[in-house]
Amino acid sequence: MKNIFRKIKYFFVGYTYEQKEGTKKWQFELHEIIFESDTFKGKIFDITLLFFISLSTLIIMLESVQGINHRIGFWLYILDWWVTISFTIEYVLRLCSVKKTTKYVTSFYGIIDLISIIPTYLSVIFLQSHYLAIIRILRLLRIFKILKLGSYINESNALLISLKKSKRKIFVFLYFIIITTLILGALMYVIENKYNSENFSSIPQSMYWAIVTLTTVGYGDVAPITIVGKIIASGIMILGYSIISVPAGLVSAEYTRNKKIHLNTQKCRFCMAENHEPNAKYCFKCGHLLNEEFEESKKS
Amino acid sequence: MKNIFRKIKYFFVGYTYEQKEGTKKWQFELHEIIFESDTFKGKIFDITLLFFISLSTLIIMLESVQGINHRIGFWLYILDWWVTISFTIEYVLRLCSVKKTTKYVTSFYGIIDLISIIPTYLSVIFLQSHYLAIIRILRLLRIFKILKLGSYINESNALLISLKKSKRKIFVFLYFIIITTLILGALMYVIENKYNSENFSSIPQSMYWAIVTLTTVGYGDVAPITIVGKIIASGIMILGYSIISVPAGLVSAEYTRNKKIHLNTQKCRFCMAENHEPNAKYCFKCGHLLNEEFEESKKS
Amino acid sequence: MKNIFRKIKYFFVGYTYEQKEGTKKWQFELHEIIFESDTFKGKIFDITLLFFISLSTLIIMLESVQGINHRIGFWLYILDWWVTISFTIEYVLRLCSVKKTTKYVTSFYGIIDLISIIPTYLSVIFLQSHYLAIIRILRLLRIFKILKLGSYINESNALLISLKKSKRKIFVFLYFIIITTLILGALMYVIENKYNSENFSSIPQSMYWAIVTLTTVGYGDVAPITIVGKIIASGIMILGYSIISVPAGLVSAEYTRNKKIHLNTQKCRFCMAENHEPNAKYCFKCGHLLNEEFEESKKS
Amino acid sequence: MKNIFRKIKYFFVGYTYEQKEGTKKWQFELHEIIFESDTFKGKIFDITLLFFISLSTLIIMLESVQGINHRIGFWLYILDWWVTISFTIEYVLRLCSVKKTTKYVTSFYGIIDLISIIPTYLSVIFLQSHYLAIIRILRLLRIFKILKLGSYINESNALLISLKKSKRKIFVFLYFIIITTLILGALMYVIENKYNSENFSSIPQSMYWAIVTLTTVGYGDVAPITIVGKIIASGIMILGYSIISVPAGLVSAEYTRNKKIHLNTQKCRFCMAENHEPNAKYCFKCGHLLNEEFEESKKS
Structure with a gap:
């Protein structure tokens, strides 16, 4: 009975783990604390972890703000390193407590746990890389497991499965978008370049404009000025406007079908x-x- | 028979009220006028109320316009206070006429009625707060009850129920949006900050840009200038463009299901x-x- | 048999007409030419009409372009008056040929035919009003009748019926949009006005910004600069992005239901x-x- | 058996070909290499072709970038001509190997193959036309045939069929968009031109603005400044926002019906x-x- 619950839980953690003969007592206990959230200790650990992940994300965001960095940058720097080192220790403990190390290392969370500590160490060499440590926000996805929000995970999984099943249609759609923007971008380059060389300075730049326009984002940093250019731009806009809910429609059709199968x-x-x-x-x-x-x- | 109609009506008012032994005659009559709209007096009261709510909203809007404020600001000020004091008296009368005062005070309209008079009084201390009195526009929702547009309320309720039922999916969706914009914002900050420090001045600012782009709003006040930045921006645009009708699709699926179940x-x-x-x-x-x-x- | 075809045709014209005792011969023949498109003469008339409508629209567009107006403005002016006078004669002929004059005058095309000649005459007094004559493009809708594209009209009608049936939902939706933009506009005015008085100069201006943002248009002519303003703006964007296909969804649900009923x-x-x-x-x-x-x- | 496979393959190539008595041996072998991808030689040819198409597209893109053109423009020029000449030779070989030449020339790929070499030759006379050679990216669509991604083609075909079937609805929709933008454009021209003659300089320009706004692109290069103009603009935005997923909904309804019929x-x-x-x-x-x-x- 208890075993079944554990199995379900492991399903959400992303890899399977079973206490076998070879596991030592301390390994098992450590595992209970770090990976499980049933016991009191495990709960404390998990909540502390979530707190530190959130704190760490906040620190990185604040460090990037000039005004704040000037005033309390030093303390943020110390805090950041302290959190990173804690995460490193936690990663090592995770490695120790797990029997099948490779399974953890290659699991989704195993990879996230690793790449969320690397950028800070890399920042000794490449200063800017440090901000990429914000990827540790993905560790927050554990919140679904910790707060036992299994149904949330089901929703996510249902969406992911639908996405996977409709990946062919999405591929065809993206292929269509890229070819359309490439051809229209080149066309606009030929038309606009003579009169508007700043905005349509090259074909890649025109492609960028075509994507901005087709997706109805419309920054306005690049805009046509010739009459022919405006006519073509209008065409792209109406095209983009018309097909806007096609990809989501494809996925949601798949989603509905999945639900039906489930019934x-x-x-x-x-x-x-x-x-x-x-x-x-x-x-x-x-x-x-x-x-x-x-x-x-x-x-x- | 009459009781049933009243019950239905109370349903729309948002709280239940039943004349019991303890209610005095004047209380009952006042209640008939203020809360009901069957009698002639009640109708007159309700229509007057709707008129004053609309007038009051208009006054606040006009007061904020410089040109108008310079010319007739004084008269608008007088009118505004007069309406607010009337609303205050009305609120007190409502309190008196209702038997179960706490039920009214904690009901949706009870809260709205209160917070639509507070900002004007607060404006004695905090000048700007006065404009927040525009929240009294929410009192206009009573129009559905007064004009007996019950079916409109049903439509709204059906939408609200669908929203509630799909709140988990919406939560997962928003979580996904926030994490995506956070990571992409940090990435863009690292890429663009060196060449474009005005626009991508910090990670929160980059996140703001990522939201502007992902939602296809595209103000253009912040725009990438590096090649890598533009490529990533294109990716965000296509992503945002592709998932644009996912949340509405989730809600409408729920809505359709509700309708079907109802039948x-x-x-x-x-x-x-x-x-x-x-x-x-x-x-x-x-x-x-x-x-x-x-x-x-x-x-x- | 022929009668049935005529009846169907009259359905598309927008009013019924039946040759009765009182109709004179020339009236009937004129009617055949102007309102019908079965006979050779009728066909010629209709195609000529479509040509002149298109020509007239083009003239108005060209007149508005400075460069062209300077060069050939006089000839366009002559042409425009000539077309308008022709349309006036046509309108009088239509009035003569129809038995039940009021029925034609109050029909959709009767109104369009009239208001497409008025602006040019008004332009003698109000110069600019002349451009409003472009409304005569609506006369082009006759193309569906003339080219016997009945099925196109059915599509349009199916859409219109769905629109009418879901008008309550659309009303609630628009009500929600207006209240949301009003409250958020006032809020943004209070927050941004101090630091950004040019952009958020009044509540109506802030409402305009809120609509521009909520509908994901995002001109960028008005944009928040404070941190709190940007956070609220992000909220509006995500809200607008999330509900983008709700109104279309409501209509299309109605459309699908109609189709089903039809089956x-x-x-x-x-x-x-x-x-x-x-x-x-x-x-x-x-x-x-x-x-x-x-x-x-x-x-x- | 082998015949069936060939027939299916020919289906994807876009025209039928059958070895008959008249075909010479070398013609058949050439055809096997150029049009088929079963044999080893055919596979080598196809992969080489895809590589050169991609290379050629990249060259054209790079040539348009000023910085790169200054440095290695000469070599890109040489490469470009070399690829174009290769494509010309390939086209001639294709013509030779096919029995029914007209069938190939008038097929989808036959046209694409031809117009992807013309622009480079034209560039001797019209310099800019050279960039239009980017249309050769369409030749990449052969990737679906070569990599035997038949199911991808099925997806595309299903979409195309749905598009064709709902072309009437799309026509009505576009007609509606054009008439709406024309009338609203003229209206805005009348309203805004006096105060904002730079932005709303003519009716065509106002129509361009109306399309930019209705499709929710919102560049912001043209924006209203008068109060009435802003109110109308808000109306257009809400209209555009409300009907955004109508066209896609029409197509997807057709798509779902097709799928269902198929099952x-x-x-x-x-x-x-x-x-x-x-x-x-x-x-x-x-x-x-x-x-x-x-x-x-x-x-x-």
Whole structure:
């Protein structure tokens, strides 16, 4: 029973872990504290962790603000290093407590945990790289696990699965966007360059303008001035405006379909076929009665 | 019969009120005028109220316009105070006429009624706060009740329920937006700050830019100038453009589901057919009466 | 048979006309030419009309361009008056040929025909009003009738019906937008006015900014500069971005429902109930068999 | 068997080709290399082709960048001509290897292949035309055929078919957009021209502004300054914002319908149940075999 709960939890952590013969006592306890959030110690650890991640993100943001940096920059610098070193120690402890080290290191959180400490160390050499440590905000995704917001994760997963399933359509869509902006960008370059060489200074610059326009962002830092250019620009705008909800529509269609599949919990006992119609009585593959399982699904 | 109508009306007012033994005659009459709109006096009161709310909003708007304020500012000031004092008296009368005072005070309209008079009084101390009195526009929502536009309220409620039900998905979506803009903002700060320190002066400023870009607003007050910056900006634009109708899609999916659930409560006792028309009396499949279940669904 | 075709055609013209005893011969012939497009003369007339409408629109556009106006303004002026006088003669002829004059005058095209000649005459007094004659482009809608593009009109009608049916939802939505922009506009005025009095010079101006931002247009002519202002602006952007496809979603839901209703052509012979389920065998209202009509609908 | 595969392949190439008596041996072999990608030689040819298309696009883009053109413009010029001449030779070879020359020349790829070499030759006379050679990026669409990404093509085709089917609705929508922007543009010209003659200098210019605003692009290079102008602008923004996903909604509705039609061709002969799973063999309602009809649907 307890085992099942743990398994589900591990599912959200992103890698599987099972205490086997080889695990030492301290490893197991450490693991309980760092990776679990059932015990009191584990809860304390997790909440402290979330606090430090948030604090650390805030520090990096504040350090980048000139006015604040001039006044309390030194203290932020100290705090930042202190948090980074804490994170490093935590990473090492995580490595120690896990049996299958490679599994953790290559898991989603394993990678995030590592790349959220590297930039600060790199900042000794490349000063600016330090700000990239803000990627540690991704560690905050653990909040879903810690606060037992499993249903939130389900929502995210459902979206991710829909995204994966419709990746082909999205690829075709992006391909279309890139080719369109490339051709229209070159066309606008030829038309506008003579009269407006500052704005449409090169084809890549024109492509940038075409993307800004097609996506209806419209900064206005680059804008056509010739009549032909404005006519073409109008065309791009109307095109972009017309296809604006196509990609989301593709994904949401997939999302709806997934939900539907999820509803049909029936599975034929004879040929193991799934995805039956919601009101199906007979298996569409082998023709056997689905009734018994139908009854079961009604009870639950 | 009359009681039912009153109950429905109270539903729209936002709190329940029932004349009990303890209520005095004048209280009841005052309540009829202020809270009800059936009687002639009540109608006059409500329409006067709507007029003064609109007038008051207009006054505040005009007071903020320099040119107008110079010429007729004094008269607007007098009018504004006069309306505010009237609203205060009305609020006190409302308090008197209601039996369960706390119920009114903590209801939606009770809170709105209060905070729509406070800013004017506060303006004696904090001059600018006076303009916040524009929140009294929310009192205009009473128009739905007064003009007996119950169906409009139903529409609003249906939307609100859908919003509530999909709040988890919206939360995940906003979380995704914030994390994305934070990371991309920091990245752009590192890339652009050296060449474009005015626009990308800090990470919060870069985040602001990322939100402006991702939401396809694109003011153009902050825009990238480096090549790498423009490439990343293009990526953000295409991302924002691609997911633009995701949140609305989530809510509308919920909305459609709600509507559907609302329609389908009947189920034929003989052939178990579902998804009957909302006003169906007979099963569309086997022709049996649906009455008994129809009655049940009406009671609940 | 011919009568039916004429009736359908009259439906698209926007008013009914039937040759009765009182109509004179020349009236009938004139009507055939001006209002019909079956006969050769009628066709010639209609195509000439479309040509002159397009020409007239082009003239008005060209007149407004400084460079062109300087050179050939006089000839455009002559042409414009000539077209307007022709349209006036045409309008008088239409009035003569129609039996029920008031029906034509109050019909959609009757009004358009009139207001497309008024601005030019008014331009003798108010110079600028002349450009408003561009409203005659609406006369081009006749193209659907002339080119017998009935199905296009059906599409438009289907959209219009959906719009009308969802007008309540749209009203609530617009109400929400206006209240939101009003309150946020006032808030931004209080916050930004001190530091940025040029951009946020008054509450109406701030409301304008709020609409520009909420609709994701983002001109950038007005933009916040304070930190609190930018945070609130980000909120408005994300709000506007999130609800962007809500109104279209509401309309399209209505559109889909209309289409569905259109599919269920069954009608009970006993109680005249419509809108049966697509696979219904029995009337959901009175329980009678729908079979016979079901068979009919299958044949057709 | 092999014939079927070839036929499918030809489907993607865009024209049919069948080796008949008249074809010479070298023609057939050349065809195998140039048009097919099954053989080793064919694969090598295709990958080389994709590489040169990409290279050529990159060259044109780089040539347009001032800084790069100054330094290595000469070499890019040489490379560009070399690629263009190679493409010309390839085009001639394609002409030779195909039996039915006109079929190839008039096919989609035949046209693209030709117009992707013309601009470079034209650039001897019109210097700028050279950049239009970027249209050769469309030749990259062959990647779907070469990498055997048939399913990608299916997605594209499904989208194209939906577009074609909803072209009437799109036409009505565009007509509506153009008429709206024309009338509102003229109105804004009349209102704004007196005070803001730089921005709203003519009706076409005002129309450009109306399109920029309606599509929510909002460059900000043209913006209203009068109060009435701002009110109308707000109206256009809210209109544009409200109908933003209408065109995509129309197409996606068509897309969903197409998909559905594609799935549901089976119908049970015994209980007339429809909407079977795409791979269903037995009726989900009564359990009868669907085979016979399954076979039929495969043949057609």
